[in-house]
Amino acid sequence: MELIYDGSMDSRLFKDILGKTIRELSEQDSDFIYLDADLMSCIGTGAWACENPDRGINCGISESNMIGVACGLAATGFKPMVHTFGPFASRRVFDQVFLSAGYAKNDITVIGTDPGVTATFNGGTHMPFEDVALYRTIPTATVIDITDVPMLISVLKQCKDLPGVKYIRVGRKNAAKMFADGTETPIGPAITLxxxxxxxxxxxxxxxxxxxQAANKLAEQGIDAAVVNFFTIKPLDAEAVKKYARQCGNVVVAENHSRIGGLYSAVCETLARENTAKIDVVAVNDEYGEVGPQDYLQKRFGLTAEHIVETAQALLK
Amino acid sequence: MDATLKKGLERFALEIRIGVLEQMKARGFGHVGGSLSITDALAVLYGSQMRVDPKNPCWAERDKLVCSKGHAGPAVYAALALKGYFPYEMLKTLNQPGTSLPSHCDRNKTPGVDMTTGSLGQGTSLACGMALGEKLRGHDARVFLVVGDGEANEGQVWEALMFAAAKKLSNLVLLLDVNGKQLDGCTKDILDTLDLHAKVEAFGFDTVSIDGNDIELVYNALERTRQGGDKPYAIVLNTVKGKGIAAVEQAKSNHSMAVSTDQWNEWLLSLTAQLD
Structure with missing residues (x-):
């Protein structure tokens, strides 16, 4: 796994990669089928779906029905992947995903775009800080928060054939370059960066x-910080959690999500019986989202490198 | 309709009713009203319409039933047992610990149950996905979807109906069990659904309304759903909740009933007497 991180941003947009990968998966596997709820234009699949109406199904603005239809397709042997914005892919369809997919064992992949503050100008109504918390409660679900382009491609390919309910949260804009192109990120193990x-x-x-970025700043102050990417929030790599808790004795969890129910909760649940480390969190407090540019929202909700540095310093005092 | 076939289906319906009561007698309680209202339609479906193989319940190209009013599971189970999907004696395990026959239909527990239902409304979308899947695979299998009139309170039902018509799912047959009652009372008093025939027709379904407890009318209505076209089909079944047991039909609250073993036995006796 080749790490190419230098702090620079990838010029490629997640939304373009999503659309391209969905089209490629359809070409590779005739059982693959993609459904959307009137947001095809947001990930560049609209024109392709018009040409391939048997594999790109626009369900209109009816997310609950879309989940059920996807599950019915799964029951007839298809491998459905559905997309809508994060809040609608989680809150709005929670009972449908829990029962029609999870309980009924109809295997589907759900992509929720614009998680947390990446919902920017769509504002508080479209800003899910709780989607991970909801999906984590679905027995045996897979829950993933995407970091970069190669990871998105790798995860989409894996989810197509993975059993169970799979939830992928990913923005639509660009992100920092992390791994070299072609890197495979197997679902499950955490990645030490x-x-x-x-x-x-x-x-x-x-x-x-x-x-x-926070680790670089801490290094300038003589603090040696490990950074571990827990892109698979469920099933959580509990061994990695315990290993670094023992190794460092101090843990900061950073997530673009409510501090209730997400990665921080999962880590605390894992370490509750360990008593090996002091833990703190950089995440959204118990509040709703609001509208604005992403840099403003990251500051507003405390999701910056500076917040991580401050939290780390306070833990080490 | 052939007289022998009609007689056979009427007897099958009677046997399903007996099976429903046997299940509830063993546990002492159950969703008796909605199981008995849909019994005649299930008898016609499993007795004459559905292309299924009880020895091969997972055969991919079989016709499928989605009982979206999942609490009518006992009626489905009785039909399946009588068709030979599993031993009749198993009916007496309804809702017992570790059973394969839970209150609400579960495709992972019961041989022959094609879809898991119970959270009302969800079966409608599932059936649409299954019907779409059969079409995309080029199968001529059909999907029969049973929805209750109380269930029609759920918004998801109408999302699904819109989808079925828009995607021209002519291999989907909606059977709307209009028994006029839901858990808390009469549908017209709880949340009046008004004219369901007009609504379903307006949503793009080829729609007929009949007496849903009349075997011949149900048979004829289902026969005419074989003609394809570009519309999904709907049959509005005007039924009686608790049909077949006068005391249940007349009970003010008959969605789920708990009565004594003697009472179940008395009702069973009234049905078995009609077998001869």
């Missing part, structure tokens, strides 16, 4: 970039 002995920063999604 930087070794360290004083404090471990566990991060996912857009917060991995912030964590890497």
């Amino acid at each position: 930087r070794e360290g002995k004083d404090i471990a920063i566990f991060a996912c999604g857009i917060m991995v970039h912030e964590a890497m």
